[in-house]
Amino acid sequence: MTDSVLIEGLAVETVIGVYDWEREILQQLRVDLEMAWDNRPAAASDDVRQALDYAAVSEYVQAFFERCQPALLETAAEKLAADLMVTFAIPALRLTLWKPGAVPAARQVGVRIQRGDWS
Numbered sequence: 001m002t003d004s005v006l007i008e009g010l011a012v013e014t015v016i017g018v019y020d021w022e023r024e025i026l027q028q029l030r031v032d033l034e035m036a037w038d039n040r041p042a043a044a045s046d047d048v049r050q051a052l053d054y055a056a057v058s059e060y061v062q063a064f065f066e067r068c069q070p071a072l073l074e075t076a077a078e079k080l081a082a083d084l085m086v087t088f089a090i091p092a093l094r095l096t097l098w099k100p101g102a103v104p105a106a107r108q109v110g111v112r113i114q115r116g117d118w119s
């Protein structure tokens with residue numbers, strides 16, 4: 001699959017972190033997504049129902065972080081990737097979760113995973 005639908009820098013607020021003090025506060029994450037999708041049917045029909053609707057996916061990601069509040073970025077990434085692939089029938093995706101401010105000397109830190117079949 002050579003086509004994709006992209007979401008970059010989606011801001012979400014959630015409870016996340018391994019330390020006790022982190023369980024008491026909201027922190028911002030930034031989400032980048034590259035989702036494999038054949039864009040030709042949407043282009044041919046000019047119909048959003050044939051597209052992978054990035055607005056709908058963005059809303060889903062926001063709702064996910066309201067109900068899923070894990071300690072590790074790794075856990076959040078794995079669960080979110082699995083949920084998105086099932087809910088939207090996405091064959092493959094690359095997901096990056098950034099946690100700006102977690103390491104003050106770094107611009108941001110995060111994790112990136114790739115799941116599914118990109119062929």
Ligand SMILES: Nc1nc2c(c(=O)[nH]1)N=C([C@H](O)[C@@H](O)CO)CN2
Pocket residue numbers: 016017018019022071072073074099102103
């Ligand atoms: N690989 C990871 N390392 C760390 C994580 C994480 O989620 N994945 N989390 C923390 C703390 O929660 C940290 O962000 C607090 O500043 C430390 N390392």
